[in-house]
Amino acid sequence: MKIEKSFFTESGTKFRNDDSCPCLAVTLGDPAGIGPEVILKALADPAMTENCRVTVVGSRSLLYQTYSQLKEILPGESLADPDSLSIIDVGIPNVEDKISVGCGNAASGALSFAFLETAIAKTLAGEFQGVVTGPIAKSAWQAAGHNYPGQTELLAELAGVERFGMLFVARSPHTGWTLRSLLATTHIPLSLVPELLTPELMSQKLDLLVGCLQQDFGITHPRIAVAGLNPHSGEQGQLGVEEKYWIDPWLEWERKRRSDLVLDGPIPPDTMWVKPGQAWFGNHSNPALSTYDGYLALYHDQGLIPVKLMAFDRAINTTIGLPFVRTSPDHGTAFDIAGKGIANPESMKAALQLAVELVKQRS
Numbered sequence: 001m002k003i004e005k006s007f008f009t010e011s012g013t014k015f016r017n018d019d020s021c022p023c024l025a026v027t028l029g030d031p032a033g034i035g036p037e038v039i040l041k042a043l044a045d046p047a048m049t050e051n052c053r054v055t056v057v058g059s060r061s062l063l064y065q066t067y068s069q070l071k072e073i074l075p076g077e078s079l080a081d082p083d084s085l086s087i088i089d090v091g092i093p094n095v096e097d098k099i100s101v102g103c104g105n106a107a108s109g110a111l112s113f114a115f116l117e118t119a120i121a122k123t124l125a126g127e128f129q130g131v132v133t134g135p136i137a138k139s140a141w142q143a144a145g146h147n148y149p150g151q152t153e154l155l156a157e158l159a160g161v162e163r164f165g166m167l168f169v170a171r172s173p174h175t176g177w178t179l180r181s182l183l184a185t186t187h188i189p190l191s192l193v194p195e196l197l198t199p200e201l202m203s204q205k206l207d208l209l210v211g212c213l214q215q216d217f218g219i220t221h222p223r224i225a226v227a228g229l230n231p232h233s234g235e236q237g238q239l240g241v242e243e244k245y246w247i248d249p250w251l252e253w254e255r256k257r258r259s260d261l262v263l264d265g266p267i268p269p270d271t272m273w274v275k276p277g278q279a280w281f282g283n284h285s286n287p288a289l290s291t292y293d294g295y296l297a298l299y300h301d302q303g304l305i306p307v308k309l310m311a312f313d314r315a316i317n318t319t320i321g322l323p324f325v326r327t328s329p330d331h332g333t334a335f336d337i338a339g340k341g342i343a344n345p346e347s348m349k350a351a352l353q354l355a356v357e358l359v360k361q362r363s
Contacts, residue, residue: 021052022129022325022359024352025088025119028058029134031099032108033333034343036066039134041345043080048349052356053086055128057119059096059111060089066339069101074341090118101339109140116151120158123324129363130325130355131155132348135333138187149187152319155326164321165208168304168330169354170311177279177287179310180217181295181303182209182320193299194229194242199250202226202296206254209294210261212320216358222293225272226251226265229298233266264292273306280310313344316351318358325358327351 026043029035039056040063042048056063063082070079092114098107112134119131133151141148148154156164168181184205185193206224213222229247230240237244243266255263272295279287297303307315307330315330329347337343 020363022356023053023055023127024130024132024355024359025055025057025123025128026132026352027115027119027134028056028063028112029115030104030108030112030136030140030333031059031062031066031096032101032104032140032338033135033137033335034331034338035112035134035136035333036063037070037338037341037343038329038345038348039063040067040070040079040082041077041343042348042352043085044078045349048352052352052359054352055086055088057088057090057122058115058134059091060087061091062096062099062111063087069339070341077341088118088122090114102335104137104140104143104333104335106140106143106145109137109142109144109146112136113141113144113146113154116154117158120155124159128324129359130327132351132355133326133328134348135329135331137333137335151328152186152317155319155322159322159324161321161323163204163208164319165205165212167209167212167318167320168307168315169318170307170315170330170350172280172282172311173314174282175279175287177291179276179280179295179307179315180213180293181297181307182212183300183303184296184298186300188300190299190301197229197242197298199246199253202247202250203254205296206263208320209296210258213294216320216361217293218361219293221260221262223262224264224294224296225267225292226263226296227269227272227298227302228266229269231268231270233268262292265296269297269302276306277310313346314350315347316354318354325355325362327355327358 067082095107123131166183166186171178213219229242232239234240234243247266275290279291317328317330319326329351331347
């Protein structure tokens with residue numbers, strides 16, 4: 001199968017398998033999870049590599065183990081043979097033999113951290129234009145002594161950027177409509193959200209979102225929806241005062257500052273996702289007129305519950321603000337099904353396709 005149309009950009013660009021093909025590093029993620037399985041399944045599809053050059057960053061021996069195990073339980077499954085793959089072998093002495101499939105531990109955390117560190121270093125050195133990351137377990141990183149909330153924060157630190165964001169992207173298989181949702185705050189307790197949300201932070205995230213929509217998706221004059229924080233966006237101060245005291249004034253200031261975009265909000269969180277849902281499932285005649293190019297959610301679950309409800313096996317997490325492209329499947333390590341051969345590779349495929357799109361769009 002050939003990708004005849006651009007997967008996420010507006011331009012419909014076609015790609016050729018020539019010297020301009022993006023070079024991507026794909027990390028295994030936690031080797032005790034489903035990362036190795038979804039990578040072997042995804043890379044078995046010729047469409048995944050006809051428009052890019054992929055190098056797997058991880059443990060060669062553990063990848064072979066996964067391949068052998070899957071061949072036994074899935075004799076008819078199409079899997080990429082590790083012998084046919086470009087692999088950067090990253091190992092830690094006396095650690096690989098401590099990996100237990102389905103059980104994240106300090107060993108799996110140490111390896112997944114090393115895989116990502118290596119991929120970032122080689123990308124910053126110019127060997128790759130983008131990184132596609134397999135899922136990791138934050139608890140395993142913590143057990144290994146790496147105190148990061150997730151991969152996003154390590155990527156930003158090693159890339160030397162202070163302003164970055166988590167953007168979730170998915171294209172509907174029903175209508176072709178593309179959902180883009182940015183989180184203003186990420187992995188923090190809900191009780192801290194009102195304290196950490198400020199006009200300065202919101203302007204920073206809005207700048208990132210506008211820049212991404214213009215640079216990575218070719219949308220010159222984006223339409224953006226901003227969610228409210230409280231039920232009914234505060235109901236004029238009856239259900240919360242943040243909208244009345246600073247979110248509404250901040251939006252008015254941003255509208256005056258940015259004549260190049262449409263900025264609507266604060267939209268009540270319980271209704272903001274109705275039209276995106278209709279656009280996703282095909283219940284609206286003209287999504288372009290009823291939806292937005294980007295949605296700015298104020299906290300983790302506000303943005304991710306609708307994304308995962310609509311696009312659990314298709315959504316991609318991309319870190320914006322980095323000097324290179326980074327995408328990742330929007331699912332976790334799924335230790336409960338690791339090694340059983342039932343992991344769905346569609347989100348990994350989408351992450352690879354989006355990485356190609358973004359590299360091409362930037363260049």
